[in-house]
Amino acid sequence: MHLAYPAVLAALLFCVGLYGVLARRNAILVLMSVELMLNAVNLNLVAFDVWLRDTLHSGQALTLFTIAIAAAEIGIGLAIVLAVYRNRGTSDIDRLRDTAETDEAERLPDTAEADGAEIDGAETAPGRADGKAGKTKKAEATT
Amino acid sequence: MLHTAPSLLASAAGDHPGFLSPSGVEIAFLLVGLATLGAAVITVTTRQLVHAALWLVVALGGLAVEYLLLTAEFIAWVQVLIYVGSIVVLLLFGLMLTRAPIGRSPDADSGNRWVALGVALASAAALAWVVVDAFRTTWIDLDGPVQGSTAVTGAFLFRNWVLPFEALSVLLLAALVGAIVLSRKRDTDTSTGTSTGTGTGTTSRPGTPGKEAQR
Structure with missing residues (x-):
């Protein structure tokens, strides 16, 4: 298989996730976009691991670690979003301006x-x- | 690792065809990749929040199929189990608990979506150009022994990576405790803080009736 296929797909998925992080207003949709970006990185790791035929299989091990860290991140992130929603009554990111300096x-x-x-x-x-x-x-x- | 890459590159560039005669695996990868990319685009652009989570399932499932095509079987099943099975369910619970509207919500995108579109398109063009220019003549050799089966994964994970694996379990425990502490109801820990609560209650007397009335 040509290496450019998974690499280009990972780059495009990362940019789709980047658009979602920058353009979405609801915090949970931003977390979904972060998941897309993490998955793009995972695809890159797996593709390069299979290409290099690493004896330690660093790419696949790091992919597993990334998946576990993503699970931890989504748990903590959702807990924070729920706490913010309980205190403020909204989960829109651009309404949380307490620390803004403008x-x-x-x-x-x-x-x-x-x-x-x-x-x-x-x-x-x-x-x-x-x-x-x-x-x-x-x-x-x-x- | 480093010395095998140029030899692989040199040998792979010689005996493989170009883009014009793709193999069956490449065609499957391309089609599944298009479906994944389309589902991802719908995920970040749809105005119905629950539909975004459901399209995210399609995108993550497509990525699992891509892992299977890259012969990383164990990671594909881990992807299905953790992402599709638990993370999307967590996201749906989060949408439900924050009372997300079921229908179309007009303010799903913030005001800077055109700036975001510009940034995303520019970075996509730059990244795709750089990646294609760098890996134009490299091929992945998918033949031979499977590199991501469960036996191979268990061998390298518990032989070479066992210490980071254990550290990761500690991180998961810390995340579990943190999520419980963050999402606990504030009313339950008033009993633990009674000694300090009475001290502040006497000083801030005027705020207390309003607090009780609101509760």
Whole structure:
């Protein structure tokens, strides 16, 4: 078999995963795209291992390790996404701007609520912000 | 390892045909690869979140078939078991627990999708060009003994790679514990933190009734 077939397929799959990571908004879809990128790397490892006929079979061993690390990564990632969803009520990546340093990020309502909850509690934030700030404060107080 | 590569390259370039007369394995690899790539593209572009997870099954299953065509049997079955069997199920559970909409969601793509498309197309063109230019005259010799059967995999994994394998099991244990700690309900560990909770409860009295009312 020509080596260019699996190599080109792996490169294209990696770029499809790259597009998904950059363009998707839901965090779970981003995790799916990360899985696509990891699989592209696995295909490269297997193809080059079969081509080189390595006596240690490093490529296949590393593929198995990558699959196991991907399983661990998806478990931790989904746990983080679920914790964020439970605290914030959303899993969209571009709404999580608490640590952004741009000016328009500071004017977003989400960051204002989070700042109010961190500094002096729920009683200063009025209206709708009261509920979410209290929710964040609850998560912090019971930790 | 390094000294076998040029000899393989030289011997493989001499007695193999070019692109114009592909073998049966190459045709199968090409067709399955096209299906895999199409499923991957649908996975990252569809607006229905559950369909994205189901198309991911097709892409990962196609990759398992590619591993079989590359004579790596054990990795193909591990791929089917772990990726298709557990990771996609985990992703579906995650979509369900975050209350993903079943139908078409209009905001599945963020605002920078055209920038992302440009970056992905540029990197795809660059990578494909470099890879084709580098491996234009190399062939994989798929004949001979199978290189990825279960016996061979067990031999090299538990003879040469047993120490990283054990380290990997420790990593899996750490990931398991971490996932449990991260996804545990916050209400269950108030009993363990009562001594500190009473201290903060007296100081932050005005916040407490609102917290209880919301709960």
